[in-house]
Amino acid sequence: MAVTIHEVARRAGVSVSTVSRALAVPDLVRASTRDRVLAVAEELGYQPNRAARGLITGRTGNIGVVVPDVANPFFSAVLKGAHARAREAGQVVFLADSAEDSRVEAELVAAMGKQVDGIVLCSARMGDEELERSAGSTPMVLVNRRKAGLPSVLMDSADGMRQAVEHVAALGHRRIAHLSGPVRSWSSAERLRGLREAAAASGVEAVEIGPFPPTFEAGLPAADLVLASGATAVLAYNDLMALGVLNRLAVRGVVVPAEMSVVGFDGTQVSAMTTPALTTVGMPTETAGRAAVELLLDVLARPEHHSEAARTLPCQLVVRSTTVPPLPQAVRAGAPARLEALT
Amino acid sequence: MAVTIHEVARRAGVSVSTVSRALAVPDLVRASTRDRVLAVAEELGYQPNRAARGLITGRTGNIGVVVPDVANPFFSAVLKGAHARAREAGQVVFLADSAEDSRVEAELVAAMGKQVDGIVLCSARMGDEELERSAGSTPMVLVNRRKAGLPSVLMDSADGMRQAVEHVAALGHRRIAHLSGPVRSWSSAERLRGLREAAAASGVEAVEIGPFPPTFEAGLPAADLVLASGATAVLAYNDLMALGVLNRLAVRGVVVPAEMSVVGFDGTQVSAMTTPALTTVGMPTETAGRAAVELLLDVLARPEHHSEAARTLPCQLVVRSTTVPPLPQAVRAGAPARLEALT
DNA sequence: ACAGTCGATGAAAACCTTTGCACTGTGAGC
DNA sequence: GCTCACAGTGCAAAGGTTTTCATCGACTGT
Numbered sequence: 001m002a003v004t005i006h007e008v009a010r011r012a013g014v015s016v017s018t019v020s021r022a023l024a025v026p027d028l029v030r031a032s033t034r035d036r037v038l039a040v041a042e043e044l045g046y047q048p049n050r051a052a053r054g055l056i057t058g059r060t061g062n063i064g065v066v067v068p069d070v071a072n073p074f075f076s077a078v079l080k081g082a083h084a085r086a087r088e089a090g091q092v093v094f095l096a097d098s099a100e101d102s103r104v105e106a107e108l109v110a111a112m113g114k115q116v117d118g119i120v121l122c123s124a125r126m127g128d129e130e131l132e133r134s135a136g137s138t139p140m141v142l143v144n145r146r147k148a149g150l151p152s153v154l155m156d157s158a159d160g161m162r163q164a165v166e167h168v169a170a171l172g173h174r175r176i177a178h179l180s181g182p183v184r185s186w187s188s189a190e191r192l193r194g195l196r197e198a199a200a201a202s203g204v205e206a207v208e209i210g211p212f213p214p215t216f217e218a219g220l221p222a223a224d225l226v227l228a229s230g231a232t233a234v235l236a237y238n239d240l241m242a243l244g245v246l247n248r249l250a251v252r253g254v255v256v257p258a259e260m261s262v263v264g265f266d267g268t269q270v271s272a273m274t275t276p277a278l279t280t281v282g283m284p285t286e287t288a289g290r291a292a293v294e295l296l297l298d299v300l301a302r303p304e305h306h307s308e309a310a311r312t313l314p315c316q317l318v319v320r321s322t323t324v325p326p327l328p329q330a331v332r333a334g335a336p337a338r339l340e341a342l343t
Numbered sequence: 344m345a346v347t348i349h350e351v352a353r354r355a356g357v358s359v360s361t362v363s364r365a366l367a368v369p370d371l372v373r374a375s376t377r378d379r380v381l382a383v384a385e386e387l388g389y390q391p392n393r394a395a396r397g398l399i400t401g402r403t404g405n406i407g408v409v410v411p412d413v414a415n416p417f418f419s420a421v422l423k424g425a426h427a428r429a430r431e432a433g434q435v436v437f438l439a440d441s442a443e444d445s446r447v448e449a450e451l452v453a454a455m456g457k458q459v460d461g462i463v464l465c466s467a468r469m470g471d472e473e474l475e476r477s478a479g480s481t482p483m484v485l486v487n488r489r490k491a492g493l494p495s496v497l498m499d500s501a502d503g504m505r506q507a508v509e510h511v512a513a514l515g516h517r518r519i520a521h522l523s524g525p526v527r528s529w530s531s532a533e534r535l536r537g538l539r540e541a542a543a544a545s546g547v548e549a550v551e552i553g554p555f556p557p558t559f560e561a562g563l564p565a566a567d568l569v570l571a572s573g574a575t576a577v578l579a580y581n582d583l584m585a586l587g588v589l590n591r592l593a594v595r596g597v598v599v600p601a602e603m604s605v606v607g608f609d610g611t612q613v614s615a616m617t618t619p620a621l622t623t624v625g626m627p628t629e630t631a632g633r634a635a636v637e638l639l640l641d642v643l644a645r646p647e648h649h650s651e652a653a654r655t656l657p658c659q660l661v662v663r664s665t666t667v668p669p670l671p672q673a674v675r676a677g678a679p680a681r682l683e684a685l686t
Numbered sequence: 687a688c689a690g691t692c693g694a695t696g697a698a699a700a701c702c703t704t705t706g707c708a709c710t711g712t713g714a715g716c
Numbered sequence: 717g718c719t720c721a722c723a724g725t726g727c728a729a730a731g732g733t734t735t736t737c738a739t740c741g742a743c744t745g746t
């Protein structure tokens with residue numbers, strides 16, 4: 001049986017109100033009384049019952065985080081950041097995994113609604129109307145999704161894509177392939193936009209292939225498509241897909257980076273672990289997680305104030321070993337024997 | 344303002360008791376009344392306030408999951424399984440990340456205590472006494488940690504290790520290196536035990552190197568140690584470390600698997616993505632997560648019953664491309680030129 | 687026809703906390 | 717010496733639900 005505020009009050013010889021105040025608004029109670037109460041509370045190991053508190057204050061002290069897939073390193077990193085920031089604020093995080101299913105997602109958000117003060121919704125898959133409905137009942141901040149009237153934390157994927165394009169363009173590539181991701185994803189659209197703008201600006205030709213699911217497996221067939229496209233560099237939707245490309249290229253006997261440059265996206269741990277190490281666009285995942293709960297906390301504190309706030313976090317290209325200048329045309333057309341001399 | 348049970352009662356023309364019963368124990372109310380109540384509840388979108396319910400029942404409907412690091416794919420997989428099973432049971436999961444710190448871990452468990460019905464504690468880092476103290480205040484099931492009197496879900500790492508050892512032994516390796524993981528980890532100790540037993544039984548010589556943190560970075564220097572040891576095969580503590588080994592071996596110009604066989608552990612996604620694909624011991628991570636909340640639910644349902652229950656899940660070696668028979672001694676000592684012919 | 691049962695429902699207590707309001711006493715200002 | 721303000725504290729209501737107990741009517745068995 002847990003120790004209640006009544007028990008503390010009894011032992012300290014005061015009323016429950018005084019105990020409550022001693023803990024919540026110390027200045028309201030005389031120093032001597034407060035010290036006595038605090039001592040007793042400490043001794044008994046008293047911890048307020050959050051359910052009871054929530055009942056009266058209407059605040060639960062919980063924040064919900066919903067992601068499409070916890071097992072995806074991208075999201076688990078966001079989750080980690082969110083958890084860290086929440087903990088600092090004494091909030092607890094509720095986790096929900098929508099399994100990439102927009103219906104489940106909506107359901108989870110609805111179910112969470114009453115038990116949390118607010119929700120951090122990552123890469124929302126649900127439609128705009130559903131989103132609006134959900135947001136109506138619970139304060140919510142979006143991560144990597146934009147919706148008028150809803151606060152959000154965005155990662156500047158378009159700019160990340162620009163960096164990637166400029167990088168391969170600077171290396172001398174003139175025809176680059178892009179492997180696109182989930183159609184309904186905001187992030188996906190942003191990257192496409194960044195690609196087109198940067199390609200036009202840099203005077204390189206971008207061939208768009210896809211869409212694909214953002215997985216290793218999708219990268220396998222995508223690699224063949226890339227080879228057939230005649231591109232000399234490929235920008236994958238994410239690191240997982242890039243790994244698939246790498247894998248398939250190796251099977252096909254295509255040497256990376258000599259014969260094909262490959263760029264990933266997300267900057268997940270694994271991108272540093274391949275041989276050769278993958279050039280990728282680093283995403284501020286953990287930072288985004290932190291920023292999202294930060295923003296949510298703000299919204300909770302003064303509701304009407306920043307319903308429109310959108311914070312954009314920068315991406316940073318990290319150049320590793322999968323991007324080099326393309327082979328001269330003559331060599332590419334030549335015999336494999338000549339290639340060996342180059343690698 | 345949320346719709347309460349009173350509102351439903353008023354609109355349905357019954358008392359709150361009847362509404363409560365219609366939802367919780369439908370047989371207790373007349374069919375016609377029940378239908379009417381249910382219809383009204385549905386129409387109003389009534390959802391019981393869990394805080395209020397928890398206040399009276401003493402059950403929160405929440406279960407806590409604490410892991411050393413959400414961003415580690417091994418744990419995020421366990422988490423995913425736990426979440427899935429919890430959701431099926433209508434429970435929600437509280438996440439806590441201890442950042443591999445035993446003090447934070449204990450703190451988190453204590454803080455969670457009051458807000459959850461029970462805790463799933465993964466790969467507990469805290470000491471036995473602390474563990475005992477924590478378990479005293481909240482029902483708890485351990486994952487990959489054994490402690491007398493506490494229910495637990497174990498993955499049979501020792502047997503997984505046996506499979507790995509027998510595999511490389513069968514390939515003809517006679518001297519194999521083992522890279523050990525965190526000293527305080529139960530899993531680590533189990534694997535060492537499995538290694539020694541299987542090595543003795545198979546008549547192979549095991550050289551134990553370590554301990555190391557279970558990371559990619561640790562695999563780098565470990566690879567050099569392995570080369571110096573004269574082993575022809577290496578069993579790494581986990582996949583991450585194995586990737587580090589692979590990476591460093593490539594840098595050193597050692598060809599895998601021809602010159603060195605490498606086995607990982609955990610069977611994480613990434614193990615399938617390397618080139619060559621990593622032979623590894625598959626761990627039933629998601630299953631373990633499910634099993635853990637299953638067990639917790641059981642314990643919650645009938646407390647005194649299975650406080651001792653320990654469920655052990657099997658591991659399964661998955662053979663891929665990093666393990667082949669060792670080179671004949673003559674060749675290994677010979678010129679690199681001869682090697683090339685082999686690969 | 688009557689006692690006894692049982693099914694269906696309602697009233698109210700209980701869970702633990704926060705907080706508005708009321709009360710007491712002390713010191714300041716006149 | 718009297719009023720007033722105010723600091724410190726207690727009382728009690730409120731929050732939404734579950735659950736025990738009581739009530740009431742109808743039905744069964746004799």
